[in-house]
Amino acid sequence: MSSPKILSVDDSRMIHTLINKGFAPYDVQMVFASNGAEGLEVAAKEMPDVILLDVTMPIMDGVECLGKLKADPALKDIPVIMLTAEAGKENVLKIAKMGVRDYIVKPFTEANVIDRVSRLVTLKPKAAVTAPAPAATAPAAKKTRIATDAIKILVVDEHPAIAESIAKAVAKRGWKVVNCPSPAEAQPHIATTVPAEETPDAILVSLAFPSKAALKFYQSVRMNPALKGVPLVGLSVKTATFDQNEAKETGYCAIFTKPLELGELPDRIARAMELDITPLFYSNEGDCQVVTIPQDLSETGSLDLTRQSRKKIADFVNAGFAKLIIDLTGVSKFEIPLIRAVTSIIHECNSLDIKWRIVGDDTDNLPNLPTVVSTNLKVAALKDLPNPFTNTAPLNIYPNKAAAAAAF
Amino acid sequence: MTSTEKPGSALFIQTINRYVPEVMQTMVGLSATPGTGIENYPQPSKLKGVTGAIGLSGKVNGIIYTAYSQRLSKHIAEKILGGSAGEQDILDVVAELTNMITGNLKSTLCDMGYNCTLSIPSVMRGDEISVSAKNATICVANDYVIEGSSDSLRVVVFATLEN
Numbered sequence: 001m002s003s004p005k006i007l008s009v010d011d012s013r014m015i016h017t018l019i020n021k022g023f024a025p026y027d028v029q030m031v032f033a034s035n036g037a038e039g040l041e042v043a044a045k046e047m048p049d050v051i052l053l054d055v056t057m058p059i060m061d062g063v064e065c066l067g068k069l070k071a072d073p074a075l076k077d078i079p080v081i082m083l084t085a086e087a088g089k090e091n092v093l094k095i096a097k098m099g100v101r102d103y104i105v106k107p108f109t110e111a112n113v114i115d116r117v118s119r120l121v122t123l124k125p126k127a128a129v130t131a132p133a134p135a136a137t138a139p140a141a142k143k144t145r146i147a148t149d150a151i152k153i154l155v156v157d158e159h160p161a162i163a164e165s166i167a168k169a170v171a172k173r174g175w176k177v178v179n180c181p182s183p184a185e186a187q188p189h190i191a192t193t194v195p196a197e198e199t200p201d202a203i204l205v206s207l208a209f210p211s212k213a214a215l216k217f218y219q220s221v222r223m224n225p226a227l228k229g230v231p232l233v234g235l236s237v238k239t240a241t242f243d244q245n246e247a248k249e250t251g252y253c254a255i256f257t258k259p260l261e262l263g264e265l266p267d268r269i270a271r272a273m274e275l276d277i278t279p280l281f282y283s284n285e286g287d288c289q290v291v292t293i294p295q296d297l298s299e300t301g302s303l304d305l306t307r308q309s310r311k312k313i314a315d316f317v318n319a320g321f322a323k324l325i326i327d328l329t330g331v332s333k334f335e336i337p338l339i340r341a342v343t344s345i346i347h348e349c350n351s352l353d354i355k356w357r358i359v360g361d362d363t364d365n366l367p368n369l370p371t372v373v374s375t376n377l378k379v380a381a382l383k384d385l386p387n388p389f390t391n392t393a394p395l396n397i398y399p400n401k402a403a404a405a406a407a408f
Numbered sequence: 409m410t411s412t413e414k415p416g417s418a419l420f421i422q423t424i425n426r427y428v429p430e431v432m433q434t435m436v437g438l439s440a441t442p443g444t445g446i447e448n449y450p451q452p453s454k455l456k457g458v459t460g461a462i463g464l465s466g467k468v469n470g471i472i473y474t475a476y477s478q479r480l481s482k483h484i485a486e487k488i489l490g491g492s493a494g495e496q497d498i499l500d501v502v503a504e505l506t507n508m509i510t511g512n513l514k515s516t517l518c519d520m521g522y523n524c525t526l527s528i529p530s531v532m533r534g535d536e537i538s539v540s541a542k543n544a545t546i547c548v549a550n551d552y553v554i555e556g557s558s559d560s561l562r563v564v565v566f567a568t569l570e571n
Contacts, residue, residue, distance in 0.1 A: 011528075012500055012503065012504040012507075013496075013497065013500045014485075014488060014489065014497070014500050014501045014504045015504060017488075017489055018488070021490065056507060056511070056526055056528065057528075058528050084511065085507055085508045085509075085510070085511020085512055085514075085515075086511045086512075086514055086515055086518075086526070087511075087512070087515045088514065088515035088516075088517075088518035088519050089518070089519055090518055090519075090523065091515070091518065106431075106507075106508045106511060106512075107430060107431045107434035107435045107508050108434065109434060212433065
């Protein structure tokens, strides 16, 4: 596959120089134009993969150029990222309506531009193209991670107690935490010389460091091509909204507010890393698939399990399975996250004609499970979900998986 | 949310005090420490060195100037471009930095209901650049001490707000 082509349309040579410098470590082709009219010509001739488009330019401004790009059938699908110092709500809404893919507010850093472009095209470090050493191909190696992998989390926070509580919360997944009390002390962990297998998989950074150190740290991370896909999450007190907005604008993918909800934390980190969490819940038993729902299923975990189960269950069907056991033996209290997960899994099974059975302790842990399920289905939060128990036989609860499997 | 409060001199100074250091820190990697600010900047006034200017027109009419000494403009251009900067490079850098500061000021004003458009930046050189805006009701300025330089950056805003 040829290297991605990036067109920068800006009347400022300074911007072209900065963009060119920023992309220098990557295998890309850069083309330039100095106003909207020239940008249209170059776009038609070069057919770039991404266009970086300034707003205020002589001859033809960026907004007019964007309109013409979107009106041209040959060019309309090229993603456009606007670069603008004018980030007022009205201006942003106007360009958003015109079909711009993203926008970057000036002043910007090279790392910020690389980050946004890398969401649209695959950027490979030049080193990876000329000498495909394992360390240089690290971004590709980070693909399709699952929650049972050995995950390494770098926590950059001045308070050791924060890192300790995070370490404790993720230990049940077998994930490791490395703590650095300042961005300066974290530099050795994000250096380009760090072997790929030792780079962090996720980075949590306190936004409370002075002199915008968290934002500068973000830029340092993004300057290392091997850390391109590693998510950075800001840690902040709830009221520090200015810091939070600034961090999001810089590129932090999420903000976790302190005090941290430790029960949610592993799943929130998994979400930031786009991990597949289904291996934590699904297993094979004979010709049945089993999904085991734990009592401590978090709100985030429930939502992600619900979302990821759709694909997982469809994959079962493709693989020839037709039976699913929902194991609720660890459940003693039927709370909203559990109800959501169970009902959506059952609904998915019904849609795909998969037979399902529930295993649970109806006498001790979860008395009157059918009634509890039916009642809870009326909870407002679930009202848009079709009732999975409609048109099915009376809900039986089996005491163990063997009994459930025998009942299919 | 659009505010009904009419922006005054203090808000203009606050806004440039927010964005000048942000632009300098992000683009140049240098801190810019604001002075106390001048709420009734006299006009006409003289600026000297390399001066960027951008006009605002709409519900706010006016002009913003950023004045650098020759030495400071060269220092900043070279810091941004990572090498020696020629005459054209310096003019280009001053124009772009003025654009970033003004664009952010414009965004603040637009979010308060004072929509306006910006002109293309122009850059002047000289020891006695006379600046004024006859009907301006907002005449503010501030000096910014740039890290590692004995010269300051002066930012001047003249503006009239529609009633």
